Amino acid sequence: QVHLVESGGGLVQPGGSLELSCTASRSIFSMGWYRQAPGKQRELVALKTSGGNSTIGDSVKGRFTISRDNAKNTVILQMNSLKPEDTAVYYCNGRFGAAVFWGQGTQVTVSS
Secondary structure, X not given: OOOEEXXXXXXXXXXXXXXXXXXXXXXXXXXXXXXXXOOOOOEEEEEEEOOOOEEEOHHHOOOEEEEEEHHHOEEEEEEOOOOHHXXXXXXXXXXXXXXXXXXXXXXXXXXX
């Protein structure tokens, strides 16, 4: 079992920035973020493997970046130029072999 602990999130104005952090209880292959807005399916935001390969969702390319500290089992999502449509619950995601793990979710609200 892997536990994922998230921090960050909150309320920000359009055009602002926020940082989300997620720390895993052990080393895992892939870590990253998904998000789910009300009435919508959960979608990929960004993932990064322990080897450094990144996957960024189309809707956030050019605005969000993901970084990872393997020594600390931590992944950080830097969100810039935030838009109201980025409002969602953001879930940390971890994968180890065939196992998938989720954090409890953190709310991000972009509103003036």
